[in-house]
Amino acid sequence: MTVAYLGLGANLGDAHQALKDAVVCLAQQHAITVLAKSSVYRTAPVDAGGDDYYNCAVKLDTSLSARQLLALCQRIEHHFGRERPYRNAPRTLDVDILLYGDHEVDEPDLIVPHPRMTGRAFALVPLVEIDADLAIPRHGLASALLPALADQRIEKVKPLCQCLGSAAASGDATSGTAVPRAVGPGACR
Numbered sequence: 462m463t464v465a466y467l468g469l470g471a472n473l474g475d476a477h478q479a480l481k482d483a484v485v486c487l488a489q490q491h492a493i494t495v496l497a498k499s500s501v502y503r504t505a506p507v508d509a510g511g512d513d514y515y516n517c518a519v520k521l522d523t524s525l526s527a528r529q530l531l532a533l534c535q536r537i538e539h540h541f542g543r544e545r546p547y548r549n550a551p552r553t554l555d556v557d558i559l560l561y562g563d564h565e566v567d568e569p570d571l572i573v574p575h576p577r578m579t580g581r582a583f584a585l586v587p588l589v590e591i592d593a594d595l596a597i598p599r600h601g602l603a604s605a606l607l608p609a610l611a612d613q614r615i616e617k618v619k620p621l622c623q624c625l626g627s628a629a630a631s632g633d634a635t636s637g638t639a640v641p642r643a644v645g646p647g648a649c650r
């Protein structure tokens with residue numbers, strides 16, 4: 462069994478919902494145990510156009526090899542309608558292997574650790590949320606890389622239950638039904 466970390470991203474269609482559904486899909490795989498998932502973050506596109514992205518990370522334990530895990534990630538992307546009209550095109554779902562244990566893989570169609578993760582807040586911030594002490598082979602602590610990426614916009618999306626809790630606590634509930642305090646892009650969903 463190997464502990465691996467996946468990075469999920471989407472900025473086409475109902476991107477936030479796609480991330481949540483993809484985590485469920487991963488958890489349903491016999492060869493995978495989901496150990497942790499980060500919050501969902503709304504992020505500015507990096508080296509890409511289109512709408513803001515939603516990103517998150519998942520920590521899992523798996524009996525799959527790195528190559529089998531890549532094939533599964535690609536099947537899930539396909540299931541969610543992923544198309545690749547051009548490089549870094551907007552996407553309904555992207556599932557990348559960020560880390561696979563402390564293995565290093567350098568093959569034409571599989572590079573682990575993911576070669577661009579160390580320069581991207583949308584990959585590192587969710588990872589550090591899951592494991593504050595996470596180390597990346599040949600790069601050291603993931604958290605130590607974050608200050609250099611402070612110019613990349615990334616904001617945590619408040620979970621619905623948190624909104625319900627704060628609305629109820631402050632007396633916004635109507636007829637016994639709690640009403641989310643904020644609704645809209647990047648707010649409670």
Ligand code: A4P
Pocket residue numbers: 469470471504505506507508509514516531545548549555556557558559569570571572573574575576577583
């Ligand atoms: N591949 C090689 N290594 C891996 C790996 N560790 N995990 C190969 C997954 N795939 C890997 O992938 C292209 C090829 O990478 C595949 O054939 C696979 O064999 P893809 O899923 O078709 O495209 P991709 O993920 O867009 O490619 P790439 O080059 O990994 O893109 P990046 O660098 O991940 O950038 N901005 C924000 N805010 N949020 C984002 O999620 N994503 C990108 C994509 C750009 N900007 C973004 C975001």
Ligand code: MG
Pocket residue numbers: 555556557
């Ligand atoms: Mg990908």
